[in-house]
Amino acid sequence: MLEDNSQAGVYIKDLLFKYPQNEPVLRGISLKINPGERVALLGPTGTGKSTFMETLVGLKQPLSGEIWIQGILLEQKTLIQVRRQVGFCFQNPDDQLFMPTILEDITFGPLNYDLSPEIATEIAENLLVQFGLEKYANRSIYELSGGQKRLAALAAVLALKPEILILDEPTNGLDPLWRRNLAKILLQLPVKIILIASHDLNWVSKVTQRALILQAGKIQVDASTQNIIQDSSTLEYYGLPIDY
Numbered sequence: 001m002l003e004d005n006s007q008a009g010v011y012i013k014d015l016l017f018k019y020p021q022n023e024p025v026l027r028g029i030s031l032k033i034n035p036g037e038r039v040a041l042l043g044p045t046g047t048g049k050s051t052f053m054e055t056l057v058g059l060k061q062p063l064s065g066e067i068w069i070q071g072i073l074l075e076q077k078t079l080i081q082v083r084r085q086v087g088f089c090f091q092n093p094d095d096q097l098f099m100p101t102i103l104e105d106i107t108f109g110p111l112n113y114d115l116s117p118e119i120a121t122e123i124a125e126n127l128l129v130q131f132g133l134e135k136y137a138n139r140s141i142y143e144l145s146g147g148q149k150r151l152a153a154l155a156a157v158l159a160l161k162p163e164i165l166i167l168d169e170p171t172n173g174l175d176p177l178w179r180r181n182l183a184k185i186l187l188q189l190p191v192k193i194i195l196i197a198s199h200d201l202n203w204v205s206k207v208t209q210r211a212l213i214l215q216a217g218k219i220q221v222d223a224s225t226q227n228i229i230q231d232s233s234t235l236e237y238y239g240l241p242i243d244y
């Protein structure tokens, strides 16, 4: 399969991960996500969606297996290069935001990538408007609601204009209007790949075409999102009852 590795996209081979003293969480995941694909990662609570996503951006070290991002093998020496390609939004926005104000959180990435303060501020101001946060630019995350923190964290990730976007439960804490707005924003982005972990099946079916069900450490189902969300017996079987 060596010829695959040089291709664009995300290519994962035999990924194994375990936390110390625990049973393995990821028990051999192999997967190819091609440029242009928007993919949902589904699975009941505690099945390893966040763990999987964090291994993809080098935040967690797998026991074995390979992760190729845009033809680059993820390893210690390529970590910075890989992170430049991938925008990752944590399940918990408190893990994302760490600057005194959200304006600084959003400009942090662009400044780190050597953009001028003027350009970084312009990018941040546009995102603050897009996410309805312009009034809160100078607030710390401790002065924001849960949904506002989520939007600020998403803005901070989008400020880097990543080629690949990995979002861990991005609609958590958002009201229906913002869930709809976020879907529109994601559908208009010029990113090459989006991978979204979500329990919000209806929402995720609007923004992805392909869905994976992670259970017992493996990808058990890989099919079109529409087919999966209409297949209530498969959803029930994997512990994902719809409309409850």
Ligand SMILES: Nc1ncnc2c1ncn2[C@@H]1O[C@H](COP(=O)(O)OP(=O)(O)OP(=O)(O)O)[C@@H](O)[C@H]1O
Residues within 6 Å of the ligand: 019, 020, 022, 025, 043, 044, 045, 046, 047, 048, 049, 050, 051, 052, 091
């Ligand atoms: N730091 C840790 N140390 C040990 N075990 C952990 C740690 N973090 C998570 N786990 C365990 O690993 C498993 C997978 O957790 P993970 O957070 O990846 O699940 P998830 O699918 O994202 O769940 P959710 O839908 O609740 O977000 C769970 O059983 C969890 O208890």
Ligand SMILES: [Mg+2]
Residues within 6 Å of the ligand: 049, 050, 051, 091, 168
């Ligand atoms: Mg999770």
